[in-house]
Amino acid sequence: MQSGGDYSNGFHGELDRVEEKQLPGLSSFGRAKRRSTRGGAHDPRGGLTNGFMVSDQLGEQNPLETQKSPPPCTDFDVAYFHSYAHVGIHEEMIKDRARTETYKEAIMQHQSFIQGKVVVDVGCGTGILSIFCAQAGAKRVYAVDASDIAVQANEVVKANGLSDKVIVLHGRVEDVEIDEEVDVIISEWMGYMLLYESMLGSVITARDRWLKPGGLILPSHATLYMAPVSHPDRYSHSIDFWRNVYGIDMSAMMQLAKQCAFEEPSVESISGENVLTWPEVVKHIDCQTVKIQELDSVIASYKFKSMMRAPMHGFGFWFDVEFSEPASSPAKTTSATSVASGSSSMTMSPSREGNQKKRSNPSDALVLSTSPEAPPTHWQQTIVYLYDPVDVEQDQVIEGSVTLSQSKENRRFMNIHLEYSSAGRSFVKESVMR
Structure with missing residues (x-):
């Protein structure tokens, strides 16, 4: 199921693509196991x-x-x-x-x-x-x-x-x-x-x-979210370091360093302070009805509005899973409290009604969340970094689309195709999670 209907974020338009250049054959830097x-x-x-x-x-x-x-x-x-x-x-x-x-x-x-x-x-x-x-x-x-x-x-x-x-x-x-x-x-x-x-x-x-x-x-349901993120400490640690190394100008290393650090998605922990906008739904899954064919390629459009002025370093992804009874079962008589609560502002976007339709009764559902504002898990969050940050102003619109597809090389791997546009500039970022 592609990102349409209740879970569409309403972006329909061709991007004037400017491809982020990549050097062949380099794996990601510091990739989590x-x-x-x-x-x-x-x-x-x-x-x-x-x-x-x-x-x-x-x-x-x-x-x-x-x-x-x-x-x-x-x-x-x-x-x-x-x-x-x-x-x-x-x-x-x-x-x-x-x-x-x-x-x-x-x-x-x-x-x-x-x-x-x-x-x-x-x-x-x-x-x-x-x-x-x-x-x-x-x-x-x-x-x-x-x-x-x-x-x-x-x-x-x-x-x-x-x-x-x-x-x-x-x-x-x-x-x-x-x-x-x-x-x-x-x-x-x-x-x-x-x-x-x-x-x-x-x-x-x-x-x-x-x-x-x-x-x-x-679990009965799962929802994948995404949002633009700012992470200057990570960028400084991996890239700006090369500007001055023990008094030596090693900035010639910076392009290679960007490739090594940001070619592949990075699994790491961020906080709510790193997130620039309300998140949007990439994919909602009902485990009772989802078909295997739906997972071959997941496509979602998005349109964010930045809540602050900051450099955008990439896009963060996280997910919730919900443990609820089949729709045909009798109504529950008691409510459960989530061990890893996903009911914070990081998991529900108030601006899009469709993003809120994934639960029939949110207060009744037991939820395991990997949101930046939830208790930490071994999944952490996944960040797809841009090779160069994009400066955004408060209320600036960031829009585009994301496609997640199984790799033809190995179906366990995932291809990520990101198109994003802001302030009149459009880009494409492609990476593989392997």
Whole structure:
């Protein structure tokens, strides 16, 4: 789904493009360590490599309707799954209290949907969310992971005496077999800038293969935001440093330094003070209805008005995910409080009605936010830096469009195409998140 309808920001016009020149072959400077996705098969043939078989534990059951052939597991996928076998990635995610405690609270808040029901955990990692679901009374939890971390997850399940409830499946969601419908899908699928890693596709596949009509998906919704940012300290640290190095004029290094520092998106933490305008929605996702094809290319137009006079150094991106019941479920009788509140001015734009339609009842939803004003998470924020800052005045309009598309080189990577115009000058910035 492209950024139209309720989520359109209303910019329709050709930009007089001035391309930002790039030097070939240089990677980004100081790039944060990337996460990689857990939803696909370590064995390229899609076999269950550790023999955690489903049918042996479920008895006689009728298999669901045969699905079309799954997409092949590429060498990039194999490398990606292998990266999730490292314990450090899982340690970082589990120690992210905003992330982990929000998921635990969401499971307990929706205990009535989970108790006595069948759950699938897509990309289970160490199995912690599967165990939370078992503790909430799930009848059975299928913990699916393509990475070799599934071996450790199985041991964790055994150590907690939950082998009768939690069944670890080592393989891609696209390849493993579950011979029954499930009531709940839970997954921590979000990558940097929400869509990096392309793991949402595995959640959609699980939904289409196994979820009962009216079943619960946690999280239920996701929204990606963007806004212009000013970050003079970062620019000074990376670029202006070269003007005078121990008394030596090394400004000849500045163009190369810009390329190295700002060619690729940067994952880092900023504060609300760095944000020049109200944010706008790039993409809103309803996990019950989103189609895989919608994620191939996401296009959004934007039109910002600067709240201050400052140099604009780039565009910041962050996201919220919401944990709410299916639309057909009975109304909630109690309200939940977000562990990582996303209800600040950074997450909702008051100037655009369409940006506010993503929640039927915002005060009722449990939200995990990666906004600059929310408690910090390991996702931080993603900044697409310009090679040279653009000076903007208070109330100056900044408008353009952004296109996020899966890389043809590797679908786990994301191409970013930014067009922006301000004060009569128009530019294009292209980068790849890899």
